[in-house]
Amino acid sequence: MDGTGKVLVAVRGLSVAYTLANGSRIPAVDDLSLAIGSEEIVGILGESGCGKSTLANALLRLLPAGAVCEQGEILFRGRNLLRMSERELRAIRGREVTFVPQDPALSLNPVLSVGSQVAEILRAHLPLGRKQRRARVLELLGEVGFVRPEEIYDAYPHQLSGGQRQRIAIAQAVACRPALLIADEPTSKLDAPLQEEIVALLAQIRRKHGTAILVISHDPAMFAGFIDRIAVMYAGKIVEIGNTAQILRQPLHPYTQALVEMAKSAVGAPVRTHFASIEGESPNPAAFPVGCRFEPRCRERMEICVQRYPPSFVPMPARPVSCFKYGE
Amino acid sequence: MVSNFPTRPMSPEPESQNAFLRVSGLAKRYVRGGLWRERVVEAVRGVDFEIAAGRTLALVGESGSGKSTVARCVALLEKSDAGQIWIGDTDIASLSLSALLPWRTQVQMVFQDAVTSMNPRFTAAEAVEEPLLIMGKDEALRRETVRSSVNEVGLSVDGIERSVMQFSGGQRQRLAIARALTVRPKLLVLDEALTGLDLSTQGQIANLLLDLQAAHSLTYLLISHDPAVVGRMADVIAVMAGGRIVEMGSTAEMMTAPKHEETIRLLRSARAAQTNLAAITGASL
Amino acid sequence: MSYLVRRLVRGILLLAGVSVLCFLFTEMAPGSFFDEMRVNPQISPETIAGLRAQHGLDQPLVVRYGRWVKSALHADLGYSIAYNTPVAPLLWSRAKNTLLLTLTAMVLTWGISLPLGLWAAAKRGGVLDRAITVISSLLIAVPEIVIALALLATAARWRLTPVGGMVSSNFEELSGWEQFRDVVAHLTLPVVILVLCESAVIVRHVRASVLEVLGASYVQTARGLGISRGRLLFRHVLPVAANPAISLFGFSLAGLISGSMLVEVICGWPGLGPLVLDATFSRDLYVVIGGIMFSALFMLGGNMVADIMLMVSDPRIRTGAADAG
Numbered sequence: 001m002d003g004t005g006k007v008l009v010a011v012r013g014l015s016v017a018y019t020l021a022n023g024s025r026i027p028a029v030d031d032l033s034l035a036i037g038s039e040e041i042v043g044i045l046g047e048s049g050c051g052k053s054t055l056a057n058a059l060l061r062l063l064p065a066g067a068v069c070e071q072g073e074i075l076f077r078g079r080n081l082l083r084m085s086e087r088e089l090r091a092i093r094g095r096e097v098t099f100v101p102q103d104p105a106l107s108l109n110p111v112l113s114v115g116s117q118v119a120e121i122l123r124a125h126l127p128l129g130r131k132q133r134r135a136r137v138l139e140l141l142g143e144v145g146f147v148r149p150e151e152i153y154d155a156y157p158h159q160l161s162g163g164q165r166q167r168i169a170i171a172q173a174v175a176c177r178p179a180l181l182i183a184d185e186p187t188s189k190l191d192a193p194l195q196e197e198i199v200a201l202l203a204q205i206r207r208k209h210g211t212a213i214l215v216i217s218h219d220p221a222m223f224a225g226f227i228d229r230i231a232v233m234y235a236g237k238i239v240e241i242g243n244t245a246q247i248l249r250q251p252l253h254p255y256t257q258a259l260v261e262m263a264k265s266a267v268g269a270p271v272r273t274h275f276a277s278i279e280g281e282s283p284n285p286a287a288f289p290v291g292c293r294f295e296p297r298c299r300e301r302m303e304i305c306v307q308r309y310p311p312s313f314v315p316m317p318a319r320p321v322s323c324f325k326y327g328e
Numbered sequence: 329m330v331s332n333f334p335t336r337p338m339s340p341e342p343e344s345q346n347a348f349l350r351v352s353g354l355a356k357r358y359v360r361g362g363l364w365r366e367r368v369v370e371a372v373r374g375v376d377f378e379i380a381a382g383r384t385l386a387l388v389g390e391s392g393s394g395k396s397t398v399a400r401c402v403a404l405l406e407k408s409d410a411g412q413i414w415i416g417d418t419d420i421a422s423l424s425l426s427a428l429l430p431w432r433t434q435v436q437m438v439f440q441d442a443v444t445s446m447n448p449r450f451t452a453a454e455a456v457e458e459p460l461l462i463m464g465k466d467e468a469l470r471r472e473t474v475r476s477s478v479n480e481v482g483l484s485v486d487g488i489e490r491s492v493m494q495f496s497g498g499q500r501q502r503l504a505i506a507r508a509l510t511v512r513p514k515l516l517v518l519d520e521a522l523t524g525l526d527l528s529t530q531g532q533i534a535n536l537l538l539d540l541q542a543a544h545s546l547t548y549l550l551i552s553h554d555p556a557v558v559g560r561m562a563d564v565i566a567v568m569a570g571g572r573i574v575e576m577g578s579t580a581e582m583m584t585a586p587k588h589e590e591t592i593r594l595l596r597s598a599r600a601a602q603t604n605l606a607a608i609t610g611a612s613l
Numbered sequence: 614m615s616y617l618v619r620r621l622v623r624g625i626l627l628l629a630g631v632s633v634l635c636f637l638f639t640e641m642a643p644g645s646f647f648d649e650m651r652v653n654p655q656i657s658p659e660t661i662a663g664l665r666a667q668h669g670l671d672q673p674l675v676v677r678y679g680r681w682v683k684s685a686l687h688a689d690l691g692y693s694i695a696y697n698t699p700v701a702p703l704l705w706s707r708a709k710n711t712l713l714l715t716l717t718a719m720v721l722t723w724g725i726s727l728p729l730g731l732w733a734a735a736k737r738g739g740v741l742d743r744a745i746t747v748i749s750s751l752l753i754a755v756p757e758i759v760i761a762l763a764l765l766a767t768a769a770r771w772r773l774t775p776v777g778g779m780v781s782s783n784f785e786e787l788s789g790w791e792q793f794r795d796v797v798a799h800l801t802l803p804v805v806i807l808v809l810c811e812s813a814v815i816v817r818h819v820r821a822s823v824l825e826v827l828g829a830s831y832v833q834t835a836r837g838l839g840i841s842r843g844r845l846l847f848r849h850v851l852p853v854a855a856n857p858a859i860s861l862f863g864f865s866l867a868g869l870i871s872g873s874m875l876v877e878v879i880c881g882w883p884g885l886g887p888l889v890l891d892a893t894f895s896r897d898l899y900v901v902i903g904g905i906m907f908s909a910l911f912m913l914g915g916n917m918v919a920d921i922m923l924m925v926s927d928p929r930i931r932t933g934a935a936d937a938g
Contacts, residue, residue, distance in 0.1 A: 047526040048497065062837045094839030101837075106830035110929055111852045117835075120848070124839045156928045162391055172838060188524065191390050191553045193593050196600055218526045225604035248608045262527050263605060266556040271563060271579050272538060277531030281496055 730819025863919020
């Protein structure tokens with residue numbers, strides 16, 4: 001916590017697992033704890049399969065069938081989301097806690113105009129009349145960067161480019177001025193120049209409206225510049241948390257170190273030189289090892305790493321890290 | 329090796345002796361139907377470039393710039409409306425479908441999403457051997473080629489009887505490359521083959537492609553919108569916008585001294601992220 | 614050329630092709646209307662020849678076709694040999710009865726199938742859903758004729774509804790309101806048969822397409838942003854799921870004239886079906902041809918209406934969307 005305000009969301013000891021048709025249990029999130037302060041931008045950094053999307057879905061209680069929150073609690077403003085009824089959740093989703101979906105091409109209804117889709121969110125949560133809603137939608141469209149909102153209002157998703165669709169999705173998400181916005185890989189399906197714009201837009205949303213944002217991504221370069229705190233996730237667990245500058249400047253966990261290394265060497269290397277990468281792949285969730293889950297790929301592994309899972313050590317103030325390098 | 333602005337029509341003979349692929353005046357249009365009138369969309373409006381043997385040319389551009397269409401025409405998946413595609417002395421764009429068959433083994437394509445480009449009902453072995461099956465090779469030869477291809481992409485032969493869906497994204501992409509390699513192509517068209525992968529997996533696959541290129545003297549046509557990937561893998565970068573190539577040059581030139589505004593725009597954002605990162609980490613760019 | 618114009622032109626060409634085929638097939642089929650008469654020794658060959666000439670049956674095929682086309686363009690479809698009356702009015706009087714039957718059945722079918730399919734999909738796996746799946750499977754598996762005969766037998770045995778015909782024998786003597794009730798009573802059996810058979814198919818399609826849309830990303834997103842289930846279903850899901858349903862609707866429209874022949878024959882409903890069937894057996898040439906052309910016209914019209922409805926309801930088709938290039 002960097003002390004900007006009170007805690008908005010507190011995840012405590014959350015475990016989520018999927019049950020397959022054949023009865024086997026696949027853990028996705030394992031005893032995870034995380035706090036998000038109001039007006040804070042927190043980033044979750046991790047590879048695909050580490051459980052970051054499951055975490056995001058759990059926060060919205062939008063897990064697919066077959067996924068179960070086995071233990072833990074998710075406190076939003078002190079109330080446990082895991083104990084709320086569907087009706088109570090519906091009042092929160094879209095209004096207090098919203099999300100920007102990953103793929104803008106798929107997340108908009110193809111037969112409704114984009115303006116009316118944004119209006120739908122307003123209609124679900126706010127007592128506005130039709131004219132007021134339309135005015136508000138036009139305002140929102142302007143805010144997310146459309147120069148001529150009236151023209152865009154009646155357009156259909158297939159008439160818009162990928163970047164424009166993502167802006168519409170963001171407009172839907174911020175329509176009711178939520179307290180928390182969750183962005184799951186908001187730029188991974190977009191072209192490079194658009195990524196910058198979307199990032200700038202998100203930063204602006206926090207600045208102007210004090211919305212807390214949880215950004216999920218696998219690209220460390222994206223985090224630099226607008227994220228306050230980073231939580232690094234690997235194989236269902238958070239392995240390191242810290243303030244962005246600290247994590248990127250001085251990563252403690254070997255996995256984080258490798259990620260930052262890769263990001264730094266991305267641009268500027270001569271042609272035909274090998275890319276930096278981490279050997280191997282993330283472990284299969286159906287068979288997590290007993291010890292540290294990164295151990296097979298770790299350059300600094302030790303004997304103790306195989307024996308049990310490293311607890312969280314705090315070698316520096318506000319820098320918890322789960323690695324035996326920093327303790328026993 | 330590099331031809332500059334694509335304005336004049338090319339002569340029929342290859343200009344440089346070691347150009348493996350030469351594209352000249354390529355054009356393709358699509359017809360979009362509507363209720364009252366139809367619209368014609370010119371996806372590619374006259375594109376010229378060449379790639380030297382064993383080298384990589386990257387086509388960069390936004391969605392809709394026509395780069396995927398060019399890739400599909402070169403990979404012989406679509407028939408261009410105009411222009412020539414020279415491999416050696418043959419214009420493969422002008423060949424009939426049947427005359428084209430032997431050339432299909434020369435050019436192979438690796439797609440972006442291995443999930444959708446592989447039949448989920450196939451086992452890995454079946455997926456990789458399919459091109460050989462189509463060519464009518466006998467079973468012993470197929471098995472042998474599949475084993476060596478799979479090994480070459482860094483996967484173990486032991487698991488190849490599993491269903492394709494049981495492999496991870498990165499592994500599936502390796503299988504896609506193995507599949508392309510079975511027919512010993514000379515040119516690989518990589519249509520966003522590295523997009524959508526984690527940084528680490530992307531690095532691994534890119535390294536694999538670089539190694540394969542060195543080992544087999546493969547020529548690559550790389551389609552990508554990621555400047556980081558392009559800057560590291562390509563010898564020549566061609567920037568496309570609105571169906572045309574607006575700037576083309578060696579990677580070094582394009583990355584350090586881009587001239588066209590589109591180039592600047594596309595390649596700059598990578599630098600912006602890097603700048604942020606560098607500012608925070610205190611590293612030098 | 615625009616889409617609509619192309620469709621119209623193709624439709625006309627299709628009708629022309631159907632008419633040519635009709636003439637060819639009826640020509641190739643053995644026998645003619647006068648065969649029975651020929652066997653009868655009391656009628657002289659000259660009389661028969663005269664009758665044939667009168668109906669133009671002695672002319673070569675091409676000439677007959679040409680004359681038919683010319684008169685068809687003036688809405689004159691020839692003469693019925695059996696009924697001794699012009700074909701067009703004859704067809705139309707019977708077609709009205711058929712349309713009464715099929716339109717009633719269509720309204721009921723869609724009125725039942727849409728809500729049921731929607732409900733089954735919304736409450737997937739529930740009791741109603743499973744019941745619908747089982748019942749519709751049975752109805753589809755059993756041939757229409759078997760269902761028709763079974764219901765006919767039941768209706769006759771238990772005297773549930775009048776069986777046969779469109780009106781009772783004392784129809785003329787009944788008051789206006791009683792006449793109406795009489796027709797409805799006679800209508801019941803054939804409509805029930807048609808509705809059962811058609812709904813089974815349509816319910817499954819509606820259910821399947823709604824289920825597919827329910828699983829789509831944009832529906833999950835809308836749900837995730839707090840849209841209530843009811844609104845989600847009707848405002849977000851239905852407009853998209855309507856697409857395949859509209860195509861089916863076009864098929865329903867297309868089959869308004871031709872789809873009920875079996876039921877009409879079995880229930881004795883005086884529609885177009887039995888007329889054309891009899892005419893086929895007795896080689897009443899122009900009735901057969903007229904009936905087929907009428908049916909073809911409805912088919913084309915129905916499909917075209919469906920296409921226009923699709924254009925209107927789906928903005929992707931309207932503005933000519935395609936995948937990004």
